[in-house]
Amino acid sequence: MKKELKKRTIPGPGSAELIKISGQHEPPCMADQLPVVWDHGEGVWVTDVDGNQYIDFTSGVLVTNLGHSHPHHVEAIQKQAERLMNCYSFPTPERVKLSQRIISLFPSNLDKIFLLTTGAEATEAALRIARRYTGKHEILSFYGGFHGRTYGPMGVAGSKGTRYQFGPPVPGGIMAPYANCYRCIYDKEYPGCDFYCIKQLDRIIDSSSSGDMGAVITEPYQGGAGFIFPPEGWLKELEQWAKKRGLLFIVDEVQSSFGRTGRMFMIEWEGVEPNMLCLGKGFGSGMPASALVGESKIFECMNRGEMSSTTGGNPLASAASWAVLDVLENEKLPQNALKVGDYLFKRLKELQEKHPLLGDVRGKGLVIGLEIVANRELKTPSPELTGKLIFRCGEYGMLLGRVGLHGNVIRIAPPLVITEEEAEMGVSIMDKALTEIENGVQ
Numbered sequence: 001m002k003k004e005l006k007k008r009t010i011p012g013p014g015s016a017e018l019i020k021i022s023g024q025h026e027p028p029c030m031a032d033q034l035p036v037v038w039d040h041g042e043g044v045w046v047t048d049v050d051g052n053q054y055i056d057f058t059s060g061v062l063v064t065n066l067g068h069s070h071p072h073h074v075e076a077i078q079k080q081a082e083r084l085m086n087c088y089s090f091p092t093p094e095r096v097k098l099s100q101r102i103i104s105l106f107p108s109n110l111d112k113i114f115l116l117t118t119g120a121e122a123t124e125a126a127l128r129i130a131r132r133y134t135g136k137h138e139i140l141s142f143y144g145g146f147h148g149r150t151y152g153p154m155g156v157a158g159s160k161g162t163r164y165q166f167g168p169p170v171p172g173g174i175m176a177p178y179a180n181c182y183r184c185i186y187d188k189e190y191p192g193c194d195f196y197c198i199k200q201l202d203r204i205i206d207s208s209s210s211g212d213m214g215a216v217i218t219e220p221y222q223g224g225a226g227f228i229f230p231p232e233g234w235l236k237e238l239e240q241w242a243k244k245r246g247l248l249f250i251v252d253e254v255q256s257s258f259g260r261t262g263r264m265f266m267i268e269w270e271g272v273e274p275n276m277l278c279l280g281k282g283f284g285s286g287m288p289a290s291a292l293v294g295e296s297k298i299f300e301c302m303n304r305g306e307m308s309s310t311t312g313g314n315p316l317a318s319a320a321s322w323a324v325l326d327v328l329e330n331e332k333l334p335q336n337a338l339k340v341g342d343y344l345f346k347r348l349k350e351l352q353e354k355h356p357l358l359g360d361v362r363g364k365g366l367v368i369g370l371e372i373v374a375n376r377e378l379k380t381p382s383p384e385l386t387g388k389l390i391f392r393c394g395e396y397g398m399l400l401g402r403v404g405l406h407g408n409v410i411r412i413a414p415p416l417v418i419t420e421e422e423a424e425m426g427v428s429i430m431d432k433a434l435t436e437i438e439n440g441v442q
């Protein structure tokens with residue numbers, strides 16, 4: 001679908017009016033986006049209330065993997081809404097069938113699933129179950145890690161944004177450096193480092209643990225910290241280390257799953273077999289749906305009725321997730337993510353050669369981080385220029401998000417239905433915006 005994208009004023013009058021009203025009722029901590037009020041969407045396109053069209057490189061926040069309002073998804077939701085929407089934890093055909101189908105996609109050790117509603121609910125459940133099953137309260141996690149905004153995940157969060165001024169988190173969180181090769185805390189370089197950061201884990205635990213360490217939780221790539229991709233082999237190395245130490249290995253795929261990195265799940269890239277796996281976001285592609293997948297022997301530590309969730313696995317969300325799997329499989333969206341992702345990555349690397357503001361370009365499939373720096377040599381993070389670039393791209397009709405511990409990483413994560421032609425539109429908008437910013441064009 002080819003669209004003409006003209007420069008527009010942000011916010012348009014309709015957006016400005018609604019944002020003003022929203023400011024009277026919603027606290028500002030809810031608003032960290034371009035001032036654009038979305039009206040409707042189709043595929044990778046979003047139209048705001050003023051009729052401006054945008055190419056969406058956010059997927060919300062890596063949620064709408066099928067694109068906006070995919071007809072098969074919409075039809076499944078509509079049909080289900082007419083039949084039954086909620087029944088608490090009574091089984092329904094939709095829920096039973098979905099559980100069976102999703103479990104069939106995992107390695108055989110992952111044979112049970114709790115259907116839940118949000119990502120934080122899934123990570124919270126993983127942390128609770130890890131404590132109950134192991135009888136130990138300490139959990140290793142990573143600097144920069146993000147696992148949701150409730151109290152359990154806060155205790156294993158490695159960023160100020162999640163913990164700031166909330167007082168003591170749930171005790172037991174012990175933290176280690178993630179494999180952040182662009183800003184390696186140990187000043188090492190891959191592959192010469194030989195996974196030095198993994199080799200340091202024993203030292204970290206032996207010096208900080210009370211001897212009650214039960215599990216390790218990690219994202220396969222760090223989302224909130226700035227789309228940080230560990231080098232190939234790191235996740236496998238971590239898995240082996242955890243298993244050798246007798247720790248449960250929990251992978252938080254709330255963000256990286258359902259085709260985003262070019263495989264249905266990111267653990268597939270390295271053949272990793274965690275003891276528990278957290279899912280969310282793309283699972284419902286817009287409908288609230290999440291899950292905790294795990295091993296029977298672990299889940300059996302929870303007694304009947306101890307894991308209820310008011311809307312988890314409701315028939316509407318289950319029907320929506322079923323349709324998500326249909327579309328991902330029928331339209332080969334993980335493969336498309338890989339193909340268009342490779343193209344986009346190559347083009348963004350070319351932009352990096354031309355634009356000194358692009359300090360680092362990293363990613364896999366359709367999740368790419370652009371680290372914006374004021375000085376490439378010194379890798380000085382520039383949240384100001386990041387904000388400018390996002391705004392300028394918005395004026396030219398491209399929606400982008402921002403992540404990163406320093407607020408200087410642009411998140412590129414379009415719906416997985418994007419074509420190369422649409423990806424190219426985004427690249428040319430970014431090229432134009434970068435050129436204008438570098439030349440001081442107001």
Ligand SMILES: Cc1ncc(COP(=O)(O)O)c(C=O)c1O
Nearest residue numbers: 118119120146147148223254255
């Ligand atoms: C890796 C990861 N885990 C957990 C969460 C929390 O998900 P939710 O916002 O649905 O609670 C997120 C959300 O960004 C995430 O990226």
